[in-house]
Amino acid sequence: MQYFKNKVVWITGASSGLGREAAKQLIPAGARLILSARRSAVLEEIKAEAPADAEIFILPLDLAQSENFAEAAARAEEHYGKIDVLINNAGISQRSYASETSLEVDRRIMEVNYFGTVALTKAVLPIMLKNGGGHFVTVTSLVGKFGFGVRSAYAASKHALHGFFESLHIELHARGIKVTLVCPGPVQTPISLHALDGSGNPSGQMDEMQAKGMAVERAVSVMLRAAAENRREVIIGNFKEKLGVVLKAWVPSLFFKLALKQNPRGQVKL
Numbered sequence: 001m002q003y004f005k006n007k008v009v010w011i012t013g014a015s016s017g018l019g020r021e022a023a024k025q026l027i028p029a030g031a032r033l034i035l036s037a038r039r040s041a042v043l044e045e046i047k048a049e050a051p052a053d054a055e056i057f058i059l060p061l062d063l064a065q066s067e068n069f070a071e072a073a074a075r076a077e078e079h080y081g082k083i084d085v086l087i088n089n090a091g092i093s094q095r096s097y098a099s100e101t102s103l104e105v106d107r108r109i110m111e112v113n114y115f116g117t118v119a120l121t122k123a124v125l126p127i128m129l130k131n132g133g134g135h136f137v138t139v140t141s142l143v144g145k146f147g148f149g150v151r152s153a154y155a156a157s158k159h160a161l162h163g164f165f166e167s168l169h170i171e172l173h174a175r176g177i178k179v180t181l182v183c184p185g186p187v188q189t190p191i192s193l194h195a196l197d198g199s200g201n202p203s204g205q206m207d208e209m210q211a212k213g214m215a216v217e218r219a220v221s222v223m224l225r226a227a228a229e230n231r232r233e234v235i236i237g238n239f240k241e242k243l244g245v246v247l248k249a250w251v252p253s254l255f256f257k258l259a260l261k262q263n264p265r266g267q268v269k270l
């Protein structure tokens, strides 16, 4: 974790799950943090619980309100003088069949997960370029690699992030911009409770898949190591979940045969 020492690391979605755990692991690694999410009171709690010498700047942000991002990025730069790493982690999931999901919900998920992430990246990019480079660590999902039940809009938003950040990597690699795409399978966080149903309300249900997923501490430590090693992409999951990515790429007919048998809220069965 030497990579993060003294680096200014901006984490979105820092109030819960993977983002909150990333903050917890990056403090002892010596990172200087910017924490963003909508729930500023939770971010303040995280700061209050951190050691007194931890450098933490709280910057509340709603990813659906991109008109505020230029000002937010300017405040971050003013505070630390630079931004080295942006962990694009905030996101919202979905638990509803496409046929039962209003287009408004499709648009809301795209707005937060895709446009919000892209807009914040574009607000931070000039600051990184001015300083000779930087690193975008963007959390997508296994469903950024293949489609899955009750997640059509969510999967679309995560696939879109791959298209954007792979292109950004190709365009700006020579100017010191690094990109790491992080694709977790189910991780034990409250994401399914916050996931939207077809009408846009939180599902309020903890899925079996989530409850039995990877421990958040492990998932975050794999993510941060992959970033430190400057990997372009990391799949975080068990053998069956990783196999899904390989089958989709190399034997799609078998992938779809198996995918049709899965319960989209349950554990992966082969």
Ligand SMILES: NC(=O)c1ccc[n+]([C@@H]2O[C@H](COP(=O)([O-])OP(=O)(O)OC[C@H]3O[C@@H](n4cnc5c(N)ncnc54)[C@H](OP(=O)(O)O)[C@@H]3O)[C@@H](O)[C@H]2O)c1
Pocket (backbone or CB within 6 Å): 012, 013, 014, 015, 016, 017, 018, 019, 036, 037, 038, 039, 040, 061, 062, 063, 064, 089, 090, 091, 092, 093, 112, 139, 140, 141, 142, 183, 184, 185, 186, 187, 188, 189, 190, 191, 192, 194, 210, 213
């Ligand atoms: N857990 C999994 O199984 C899993 C698997 C694959 C990928 N992922 C991805 O991992 C990332 C983190 O998810 P998680 O599991 O940690 O979920 P989580 O516990 O529900 O956390 C989501 C975070 O995103 C923030 N957020 C949601 N909407 C926002 C908005 N409009 N503006 C700003 N922040 C917003 C939330 O903060 P506020 O509510 O305070 O705004 C929260 O901090 C997401 O991108 C998710 O898609 C998770």
